Amino acid sequence: MGKMVTLTIDGQVISVPQGMLIVDAAKKAGIDIPVFCYHPKMEPVGMCRMCLVEVGRPVIDRTTGQPILEADGTPKIQFGPKLETACTTPVSEGMVVRTQTQVVAEARRGIIEFLLTSHPLDCPICDKGGECPLQNLTMAYGPGESRFQYEDKMHLAKHVPLGELIYLDRERCILCGRCVRFQSNVADDPVIAFSQRGRALQIVTFSEPGFDSYFSGNTTDICPVGALTTADFRFGARPWEMIPTASICPHCPVGCNLTLNVRREAAAGGREVIKRVMPRQNEWVNEIWICDKGRFGYHYTESPERLRQPLVRKNGRLEPATWEEALAFAAEGLRERSGVVALAGGRLSNEDFFNLYQVVTARQGRAVLYSTMAGGDYVQRYGLSGDANLAGLGKGDAVLVVATDLHEEAPLWWLRVKQAAERGATLIVANARPTKLERYAAHVIRYAYSEVLEKVQSLLAGESPEAQALAKATNLVIFFGQEGLSLEASEALATMLARLLVQNGQAERPLSGLVAVWPHANTQGGWEIGFRPDPDLAHTLATAGAVWVAAADPAGDDPILAQALEKAGFVIVQDLFLTETARRADVVFPVQAFTEREGTWTSGERRVQRFYPAVPELENTRPDFMIVAQVADHLGIPLVGRSASRVFDELARALPAFAGLSYTRLAEVVEQWPLVGRGDLYYGGTVYENTQGLGVRLARMSAGAELSEWPAVEIAPAPADDALYLVPVVRLYDQGQTLVPSHLLQQRMARAALYLAPATAAQLGVQTGERVEVSAGEWAETLTVYVDANVPVKAGLVPRSTGVPLRQPLWVRAQRAVLEPQP
Structure with missing residues (x-):
């Protein structure tokens, strides 16, 4: 820790690191200084003046450089002639700060009154009502009545779309600049800015599409009024009507901490539904931010296309069945066959992986991780x-x-x-x-x-x-x-x-x-428990006596894997939807979404974190670990299957890396800085304090084998001069089955396309918008071309999960597509 300085705030003596701002020092001491423009995650600008305080400093003797003392031996303090902004003033040794004097109160009252001269009186219908810093600070520091007439207020456009995800009510905006500064300085997406001057000053977007940023939703959290709202929550609910539940984002290996706000509503037939997704503070993982995929990409859990009943193949067709019928049929199929392969995807929880691993190894089978990446x-x-x-x-x-x-x-x-x-x-x-x-x-x-x-x-x-x-x-x-x-x-x-x-x-x-x-939230968890990817997956599936697929859709991703599954002796599928793989199964089990159950995931940093049930489970669905345990019970293999926490206890006893972990330990928290999500909403924004667990990083395993050698792998050279190296690349908004139901993101989802360098496109004689046929062996695909200077020469980039069956890169033959003449 660096040099500490001692100062006094409202009579309380505190020591804080040198260079800390007064507003933060006060916060650490439990003293709230109101702010609008200041945010602890951004550099201060001192725009709103709400944080004005009296600041006194010791009087220094110029000859000795020492403080001049009063008669009682204390340093003589000289207060400045004007109030100072606590958000831009660093602390100094011996400083004295007053935050509750009459002159400070008058300044705060004046700032509030000034802001309200241009602010609409729509608190009863404003989305920020109940968690609005302006509303709260007006009650605490503002005047009891206004001296201004309603007709004198600014009347600007409302419901202005800054793109399809975020809406702006211009007359609510208090011009604090938090949103603009976040996008420019934190997200490095300067796509919104101030336009015009004076009372006509307003926020506009300069990008196409509007508000083109993966972090746009965070601006609605840090907006201190109801100026910015998300399209899926606007006029959706009041904060006091919703129940917050801790969760973890399911979309990528970061493991961002979320809060799911839930409300029961008539429009959903009396069911409890998720109204919005908010960040939950975890300074080791996501701080207080989340990306827009995590914020808007939960709608698949509420999709009407969800599976709601077990299916069993009878007379060549999948027919509805009871759970007992389906479990018995699955167990019979496994009992009669050897060579069982469990193919599991990274959407499973640690508990799901563990139970599935126990069953497949008990049957002398193989635990295969559905992944094209190793390590x-x-x-x-x-x-x-x-x-x-x-x-x-x-x-x-x-x-x-x-x-x-x-x-x-x-x-x-x-x-x-x-x-x-x-x-x-x-x-x-x-x-x-x-x-x-x-x-x-x-x-x-x-x-x-x-x-x-x-x-x-x-x-x-x-x-x-x-x-x-x-x-x-x-x-x-x-x-x-x-x-x-x-x-x-x-x-x-x-x-x-x-x-x-x-x-x-x-x-x-x-x-x-x-x-x-990793491409999924818990791929690392699969590795920890013993699942490994298979370089010859098609052969493994085709020769398997039985294949048990959970949270994966190999048939939908690759026609070669689809053909391989057709040759497998018996296929069990556990999934949320009737995927292409499920359509080929002998038994299909409907599973619960992460919002309906509890469990743990292991992030790419190996941090194990808990997620909690937010809404009641969809009727007639069960968690993956329970389904596995119930099939195992029919096979005479004893497994824990009634409680996720008990499965985790078994996992922690069996795996050295998880030793000592429990749901109780994963729920432990420590105080984090900055202090956000507390009673005041102006300091850090509408962000939830973490009271449900920060997670625990797994201990490193022993180093094991020497690293002097590595597999001798070479990427095959081009088979011909005109060959194209086709590479699948990740786009945040893909068309995977866990994102497509999020209709808000439809306009921004990646499409099936071929991105080529200008030189490569010229060699093929095509331009943006034209079509190219790529082929390798019996496989061929015709794709629309987009010319992009960032693409390497002799390479073609294809977004993953957009319907193009390309799991790994390969050399292809490319030629301009010949279009059939229109009749």
């Missing part, structure tokens, strides 16, 4: 440890990001890595194409997709400036993904990056380690 075992050994927090990275440390676009794949990690670079950490980004993170990189390593392993090898050689920067770093955090890599190549990449940590002597440091950018 989870190296994350177990060389991941972050203990209480490591990315917020601790700064000058003298380094961050290496390889083969991943964090802004698209894990937005909150992008935000936190950006912040580390801004604090002075050396950021090195290695990718085949430019990404948004490169704006903050000290070094950029560009490579052809076929050269990524070679480039990482050069970092191990230690001769380049990038290698030297990594070697001398005190702490090194490495994020790695799978862009442009096969499963085998991603395994080799993880091995080499682990070796880099060991070689540099950073592997044992608590704030150093590997972080895998």
